[in-house]
Amino acid sequence: MFSSGETSVTANNLPDDCLLIVFRKLESCSDRDAFGLTCRRWLHIQNSARYSLQLGCLYRPNITQEYVRYLPRLLMRFQQLRSISLAGCTELPDSALTWLQLSGSELQSLSLDCCFGLTDHGLTLVSSGCLALVSISLYRCNITDAGLAVLSKSCLGLEYVNLSYCAFVSDHGVRALSMGCRKLHVLIISYCKSIEGTGLRGCSRTLTYLEADSCLLTREGLLAAVSGGGLEYLNVSSLRCWSGGDGLDGIGSGLASRLRFLNLRLCRFVGDESVEAIAKGCPLLEEWNLAVCHEVRIRGWQAIGSNCKNLQMLHVNRCRNLCDAGLQALQIGCQKLMVLYLHGCRQSVGPQRVTLATATIMDPNSRRDSSVERTQLLMQPVRVQIVLFGDSVCSCIGERGGESERGVMLFDNLTYKSRSRNAAINVRVTQGLGNNRRLSPNEPRDAHSSLLQRDSRPWEPPTQAPLTVSLHFGAEKFRFVAGFRRHRHF
Amino acid sequence: MSESTEKKMVRLRSSDGEVFEVEESVAKVAKTLQDMLEEDCADAVIPITCVRAPILTKVIDYCKDQVMISSSSSTTNNPNERTEQERKAWGQKFMEGVDSSTLCELLVASNFLNIEGLLNLGVDKMVSMIQGKYPQEIRDMFNVVNDFTPEEEEEIRNQNAWAFERDPYYKKRSSSK
Numbered sequence: 066m067f068s069s070g071e072t073s074v075t076a077n078n079l080p081d082d083c084l085l086i087v088f089r090k091l092e093s094c095s096d097r098d099a100f101g102l103t104c105r106r107w108l109h110i111q112n113s114a115r116y117s118l119q120l121g122c123l124y125r126p127n128i129t130q131e132y133v134r135y136l137p138r139l140l141m142r143f144q145q146l147r148s149i150s151l152a153g154c155t156e157l158p159d160s161a162l163t164w165l166q167l168s169g170s171e172l173q174s175l176s177l178d179c180c181f182g183l184t185d186h187g188l189t190l191v192s193s194g195c196l197a198l199v200s201i202s203l204y205r206c207n208i209t210d211a212g213l214a215v216l217s218k219s220c221l222g223l224e225y226v227n228l229s230y231c232a233f234v235s236d237h238g239v240r241a242l243s244m245g246c247r248k249l250h251v252l253i254i255s256y257c258k259s260i261e262g263t264g265l266r267g268c269s270r271t272l273t274y275l276e277a278d279s280c281l282l283t284r285e286g287l288l289a290a291v292s293g294g295g296l297e298y299l300n301v302s303s304l305r306c307w308s309g310g311d312g313l314d315g316i317g318s319g320l321a322s323r324l325r326f327l328n329l330r331l332c333r334f335v336g337d338e339s340v341e342a343i344a345k346g347c348p349l350l351e352e353w354n355l356a357v358c359h360e361v362r363i364r365g366w367q368a369i370g371s372n373c374k375n376l377q378m379l380h381v382n383r384c385r386n387l388c389d390a391g392l393q394a395l396q397i398g399c400q401k402l403m404v405l406y407l408h409g410c411r412q413s414v415g416p417q418r419v420t421l422a423t424a425t426i427m428d429p430n431s432r433r434d435s436s437v438e439r440t441q442l443l444m445q446p447v448r449v450q451i452v453l454f455g456d457s458v459c460s461c462i463g464e465r466g467g468e469s470e471r472g473v474m475l476f477d478n479l480t481y482k483s484r485s486r487n488a489a490i491n492v493r494v495t496q497g498l499g500n501n502r503r504l505s506p507n508e509p510r511d512a513h514s515s516l517l518q519r520d521s522r523p524w525e526p527p528t529q530a531p532l533t534v535s536l537h538f539g540a541e542k543f544r545f546v547a548g549f550r551r552h553r554h555f
Numbered sequence: 556m557s558e559s560t561e562k563k564m565v566r567l568r569s570s571d572g573e574v575f576e577v578e579e580s581v582a583k584v585a586k587t588l589q590d591m592l593e594e595d596c597a598d599a600v601i602p603i604t605c606v607r608a609p610i611l612t613k614v615i616d617y618c619k620d621q622v623m624i625s626s627s628s629s630t631t632n633n634p635n636e637r638t639e640q641e642r643k644a645w646g647q648k649f650m651e652g653v654d655s656s657t658l659c660e661l662l663v664a665s666n667f668l669n670i671e672g673l674l675n676l677g678v679d680k681m682v683s684m685i686q687g688k689y690p691q692e693i694r695d696m697f698n699v700v701n702d703f704t705p706e707e708e709e710e711i712r713n714q715n716a717w718a719f720e721r722d723p724y725y726k727k728r729s730s731s732k
């Protein structure tokens with residue numbers, strides 16, 4: 066009980082529960098650290114509430130001694146860790162992982178990206194200590210099949226494994242993994258030059274995501290990769306050419322019928338036959354990257370148009386044999402298509418042919434320049450052509466409306482009229498995102514304005530990268546990408 | 556204390572001996588008291604052993620307000636109904652001028668009596684007091700004794716410099732200011 070009058074209650078009287086709630090509501094690291102430095106009891110609360118640790122030695126090899134010294138202390142201090150990232154501890158020795166044998170039983174996620182000093186022995190330590198591991202990233206690690214086999218025997222709950230650039234991992238290791246870890250959900254083996262894919266034969270149906278960019282998969286390997294029957298995402302871009310037929314029709318043989326994302330970028334040899342087989346065998350496809358697939362011709366485009374009814378995004382950048390008839394087939398058949406990457410298609414898309422809308426985008430430098438230069442710029446507009454499928458946008462009515470005074474507004478808010486709706490549409494222009502990337506929902510909505518704000522230098526229209534044009538009709542949004550060169554009309 | 560012949564009354568005794576008489580509905584805002592009352596100890600004076608009279612007054616004020624909102628919220632066009640914004644403003648006003656030791660007592664009381672809303676108000680207040688402060692400022696504010704040796708403190712600071720954490724909830728730091 067407390068005496069009346071002056072109170073003697075301090076924060077020492079607060080129960081741990083209260084302090085923990087307070088601590089959890091502190092958002093910044095500096096506030097959390099200040100909380101912990103107050104006294105032992107508060108430090109204890111900070112330590113017990115800590116679930117993730119990322120060692121701050123990012124890719125600085127000259128501080129090896131420091132982090133090797135601090136790592137055990139930090140692990141001693143934070144006993145509840147669920148996630149540890151040692152990415153970039155380039156010279157971390159195997160011995161630094163010894164503690165995991167004793168205290169890693171709760172660990173679910175471990176990143177050892179670019180830990181070049183680790184060997185199979187280190188991976189064995191992880192295997193024996195972290196039985197609850199769900200996710201492991203070994204990007205550019207020097208581990209081999211033997212280490213992977215040990216891991217696969219003990220960490221049976223692994224769902225996410227990143228082995229990209231692991232030069233010493235071959236199909237033996239992949240086989241051990243795919244046989245041992247039957248919950249495997251995501252596997253990344255990009256740039257693993259020793260993997261042919263056959264190790265994936267009989268892989269679990271839970272495997273839905275396979276990233277095998279620039280691998281040397283064989284025809285059998287590719288069939289093995291889809292053998293689980295659960296794949297929804299497959300990236301085999303830059304696949305090496307096989308002799309005698311392209312062999313990619315295996316993807317369409319039925320086992321990959323759940324595929325929603327397929328990346329065949331830079332598979333230059335992919336022909337119409339395979340495209341047709343895939344289009345028929347993978348009816349759920351939402352995004353398909355066929356960039357630089359020169360062998361796809363009218364038959365392939367028609368097959369896509371008549372089979373891929375769920376396709377929303379198609380990459381045909383730099384496809385030499387995309388013709389207007391092919392575009393028309395896509396336009397008529399793929400009713401859900403919202404984004405078409407056309408950058409660098411030489412012979413297609415004359416404005417008078419399949420274009421449904423044409424936008425003229427002014428150089429925003431005009432905001433900064435003198436009136437003379439502005440006039441000059443307006444005389445040399447950068448033209449961007451937008452091909453719209455499956456919706457109603459038609460002509461641009463405000464091509465030069467209010468051009469002289471509005472400056473950047475011209476660039477940012479061109480007004481269009483839609484065919485079916487009378488609503489005005491805002492057009493925003495963003496710098497290209499590269500041909501080979503899938504747009505993620507986290508991409509900034511209005512990258513253009515942030516581009517202008519972030520960078521005070523005069524805006525240069527990108528000469529190589531595609532230009533993204535977003536159209537906003539109220540809540541609806543469409544995004545288009547078109548290639549363009551400065552001061553050159555299509 | 557409000558008198559009412561129709562409504563059932565409950566008596567509470569603070570740690571310093573003062574007795575408060577409140578309507579049962581007000582007392583029941585506190586989950587701890589609700590549980591006790593449901594076990595039927597209506598006539599007895601309930602001792603609130605860890606809460607002093609001035610704090611209990613404030614707690615009862617809070618509970619009364621909650622009853623006022625909830626009792627009239629079923630009727631349409633309720634003048635007492637609050638928007639999210641108003642509730643926030645009300646909470647801020649309720650905690651206005653509360654110093655750190657009163658805050659701690661309120662936290663202890665709301666924790667003991669299990670009044671979630673009041674606990675949250677107190678926690679938010681404490682969070683806002685800690686934000687942007689140095690450890691020594693926090694100690695001074697909440698009367699916490701530094702029981703680290705200078706060496707220990709130095710070691711913790713060094714460790715903190717190495718140990719990054721993903722920002723909780725992935726929020727930007729600036730948003731908390």
